[in-house]
Amino acid sequence: MNDPFIANELDAVRSAAIDADGVMLCVVIPVTNVIIYPNIITPVTLSAEASTLAAVNVAHAARHTVIALLQKDEDAQNVAPDELYKIGTEVALGHIMPFPEGQKTVLAQGRNRVEVLEFTQTEPYLMARARIVPEEEVYDDQIEALMDTLLGLFQHAGELSEMLPDDVIDYAMTIESPGWMADFIASTLSLTSDERQHILETFDITERLHEVAVMLNRELNMLELRDEINGQIQQEMNRSQREMYLREQMRVIQTELGEEDVFQQELTDVRQQIMDAQLPKDIHDRALKELSRLMIMP
Template identity: 40%
Template sequence: MKENWSDSDAEEFANHLHQRTEELYNIPDAEPDDEGLIECSAFIMQDMVIFPRMISPVFILPGPNMVAVLDAQANDETMIAMFLQNPDAEVPTLEDFLPIGVEIAVGRLLSLSDGKSSALIQGRRRVEIVEIVQDDPYLRVRARPIYESIEVNREIDALMRTSRDLFEKCVQLDRSLPDEAHIYSLNIPEPGWLADMIATAISFPLKERQTLLLLADPKERLKRLNWLLAQELDVLQLEDEIQSKVQNEVDRSQREFYLREQMKAIQTELGEGDIWMRDIAELRERIEKAGLPEEARKVAEKEVERLAQMPSMAPEVGIIRTYVEWILENYPGISKLKIISTLNTPPKY
C-alpha cells in the first residue's frame, strides 16, 4: 500500500480486497463421483506452493493456465493446483508432478500493464492425483480428495503447543511477520490447519514446503514443521545477535564522534584549536622537509593519513606514530636499498 494514500483510499483498497476474498468462498468444491474422485482443470505451479485454507495472489501468463482459469470461471468450478517437480519437461506427464495437489478456487483476473494477469487463489483441500484425462489445450485431471480426521490427543496437543511457541519466537524476531500471525495461530483448533498456516507464513525453501505438502498425516506434518521452525529460529537468533553487535559498534562510533566534536568545540572556545590535527599537520610538514626518497615519503604520508582518520586515543596511534618517527629520524644513516627493503616489511600493528 502506498504511504501517501489517504484514509479513504486505504479503506477503499481494503473493501476491494475483502470483496475479492469473499468471491472465492462462493465457488463450490468439486463433487466426487461414484469412485470418490473429482475431475478438474489443472493449474500448473512451478515455483510456489499453496496450502489448504490459505489465500495467496498469483501471476498468470497467457497460455494453458490462463485458458484453464477462464474455462473454470465460466463454469463456476474449482481447479487442481499441480506442482511441477521436473521443470525441463516439455510435455509434462503424471510422473513430472508431485503426487499430491491442492484443490483451489481462483478469483477474478486483474490485467496488468506487462501483459500478465493476477488473481487470488484459495486452497481448499489436498488431493491425490490419479490420472490426466486431457492434455490440450490445458491439463484436466482426476484426483482423490484427502480428508483429514485426527483426534487431538496429548501428543498432538504437545506438538501444537510447540509449534505455536516456536512460531511466536520467530514472529518476534522476523520483522516481515506481523504480530497478528501468531494471534491467528492461537485460534486454529486443527493440527493440520495449524501446520499449513505456519508453513505459509514462514518463508521455507520450496523443497521443504513441498515436503510439508506431501505429508498428509497432520501429526507427521507438525513434527517436520517443528524441526524446520527450530532451524529457522536458530538463524533468526544469530541474525539478531549480529545486528545487535553491529548496532552497538555504530552507537559507540557515533558516541566517540560526538565527544570528539564536543572536545573540538571546547578547545576552539579556549583558543587551543584542535591539538591532534596540529600534530598531524606538524608531521606532514616534517615529512615534506625531510627530503626522503620517493618510496619512503609515500609510506610516511600513507601512515600519516591513517593517523588523521583515527581518534587520538586509538591504541594503534602510538605504533603508527613511532613508525613515522623512525622513518624521519633514521633515514640519513641508511642506504636507499636498505630503507626500501625495510619499508616493504613495516612493523606489525
C-alpha cells in the same frame, strides 16, 4: 483475517464431483514458487502460456475447482505431466487481476490435498483424475504438545519479525485443527518451493507439526541472529557518535584555551618525519596518502 467478500466469492465455487471410486476429474493449473495449502487463500501469479489461461477460463465458466500442481522446474515452459509433482491441492480460483508488465494474478482458496492418479488430457490444457487425501483428525498428548510448542515459537518469531503482524499471530492462535495450524504457519515462513511441497506431501499430522516446528525454529534462529547483529551495529554507531561528540568538545575546549589540537599536532609531526625520511617514492606517496586520510577525519 481474509476479506469476507473475497472469501464468499471463493466459497461459491463448487467442489469437483467425486465418482463412486472417490475420484475427481479436474482441470490442472501448473504453478511456480507457490504452494496453496488447504483452508488458506493465496495469491497465484499465472503463467502467460495459452494453455494455463485456457484452463483458468474453463474453471471460471464452470465455477468448479481445479487442481494446482507445482512445477519441478520453475523456468520450464509448456510443462508436460511428468514435469509436475503428483501431490497438489484442489483449489477455487477467484477473478483474474491484471498487474503491470502483463502479469495476471488470481486468488486461490485451498480446499483439499489431492493425489493425481493419471492425466487424461494435455491439449488445449491439462486435465487429470485425482483422489482427495483425507486429513487426519487426531488429537493426543503429543499433538497437543507440538501445537503448543509451534505456537510459542510462532509468537516469538512475531516479536522479532516485522513480516508477521499481530493479526497473523492472533489468527494462528484461533486455529484448533493441528493440520491446518501446521499448514497456516508453514505458509508464512521463508521456505523454498521444495520445502513447501514437502509439507504438502507430509500427510501424517504429528510429522507435519514436527517438520514445521523445525523449519520455524531455523527461521527463528536467523531472526535472533539478525536482531543480535543489528544490536551490535547500533552499539557501534552509538559508540562512534559519542567519540565524535567528545572529540568535537575537546576541540572547542582547546580553541577556547588557545591550544592546538594535540592529535593534529601529532599528525603534523609524523608528516615531517615522513618528509625527512629518505623513503622509496611509492612508500613515501602511500604514507602521505594514509596520513592525509587521518588528518581529515573528525
